[in-house]
Amino acid sequence: MRAVIVDDEKHFQDSLSSLIQDHCPSIKLVGFADSVDSGVQLIQNENPDLVFLDVELGNQKSFDILKKIGSPKFQVIFVTAHDHYAINAFRFSAIDYLQKPVVLGQLQEAVSKVERILDSQQIENQLQVLSQNLNQISDQDRKIVLKGQDSLHIVKLSEILWCSAEGSYTSFHLVNGQSVIISKHLKEYENLLSSERFFRVHRSYLVNLNHITRYDRSEGLLIFDHQHTLPVSLKRERMDELLEKI
Template structure:
């Protein structure tokens, strides 16, 4: 099998060396054809070597990894970001469906990331990079009253047929289908993604979403009515009914009340 040609672009010498060593030990099907310590040298390296895959740091002196990708428009190569970002930034990578490795790089995670690229052999789209940059730049927020409501915020949903870019406000609910998650959307067919509902619960909790039941996350903006009961039910904008679990009822009602107060809507 043909080896993957790869380059590393990172301003830290130790980081480049550590990744190079791991690739040599764990990924024999990856041929490291060059390294660069900044964006300008990285652009030149990519043009000369035409790699299949680049390992790219985000924060580098002068210019960022985003600047490098902007120089190529639609990337014909795969990208795995290597970053020291923690916590809130992980959400940004997941929302944009772009692979990443946290420093110090875990050997198992490196093998998984390379394996995923080999299985797909696709580059990163400008839309994915834009979503990543938007979320990376977004301030960390905690309470509902502080959460950003931005009609242009989007999420990338990877499917077997390609990546779908969906506005957060168009998501009515997310439904668990075992190892898959089904996104119910405004004005279009549902999208099924090969990821657990729990993953989306973790990355969408900074927005107007709440897991009302083991099988459902709902968008508070699409709730038309709440019907009282043991746990109760919510009626959504597409006229579907979703159960609210008894153990989540109290937290859900408190969050729903805060949402209406902060959105200026009337219950």
Template sequence: MTTLTAILIDDERKALAILKNKIERLCPNISIIGEAQKPKEGLELIENLKPQLVFLDVAMPEMSGFDLLCEIDNPDFEIIFVTAFDNYAIEAIKHCAIGYLVKPVDNQDLILTVNKAIQNVEEKSALEKNKLLIENLGVQTFQNKKIVIPSQEGLEFVKISEIVHCEGVNGYTNIHFRSRKPILSSNSIGHFQKLLENQSFYLVHKSHLINLDYIDKYLNEGYVILSNDQKVPVSRNRRGEFLDMFK
């Protein structure tokens, strides 16, 4: 398996030492070439050493991990964000298919996330994903943000507002859009339910997640008609809650 060069950036000395120790013990394919407690020192290390992977704390004084990323002209390295539980940060990172670890870092999570980063380096998609994260951080409304969808051909970067309906099919998800052909994603419907959890998307059936902005009609026999003319079932045990949302 490929060996990656890595830099660790975290303002807490103890957290940095624990993470370094875990990586050295559990991730033989990671070669740590630098570490920093100050974000500006971390920036210099990235520019001078050109790592393939950066472990980056989100919440730091002076400059957050997101701010640090925005300072780099060509962020073409894989990132694993390390964060205390922070809904906003994790949501932003998930939308861009970037790795993250929640403190205190779990050993198994570390191994899985590092293995995924190694795979990603071989796919050479880091620059696009990092740029998407920077772009999303500047967007105020959820519907105008983009998400990354892994498909059979690679990664698709799509606006959330363009998604009409996600349809679960044998563990995969068929994603239907307002003005483009559907994409078949290798991720399950449950993945998209978590990713799109907010008031505009609702799981009307175990296999159907719809964007409420695209409902044209509700039929009494338990179906919704979407603006792309799709007829989607609403499961019996969800109908009451679903209809209450429109009262």
């Protein structure tokens, strides 16, 4: 797999290059760039399979490179020193990223993932979601990429009513009545969505609190604005926290 590094810090180019050459035998580095313009030229000249791309290039953004190139035919692993909000945007978009300073295990895992993805349309869709999420003001307007075994689903957080555990799978229940089943544990989505007004109310359910209208104490049920109900099973402290958030 032919790859290039686009980063405006020379010492980081050198350190990442050393890690790749020493520990990622499937990667052949064919060039380096340190700005938007030089990055565009490098990618057009080398036609790489993979681009390691810094989120910020001086006063410019790496998305300027993607806009100038158009529909990308290469994989992207972003490199970032950004805060939690930006990192969540990457996770929501199911796009791999490396956080500076780069850890070898994370690099190897990211490279392994991109080697398994060949669909350029899927890459383009994920990059579009990432760009929107990084510029999105309202959390509920943010989107999440749900990667099924044979398909890619792009869903607004506001369209999710609740998520349910189905063994080692997670089922997303949407406002339009559809369900999307993903081969990841519910715990992974609890960790990702807990800061976005999603709350684990039961070992089997993670709910979007923005769709909850009330809690029926006598029945122990949450009532949704779409007339659905789900049982609640929480210890007292967590129950108090839930009621405070509703």
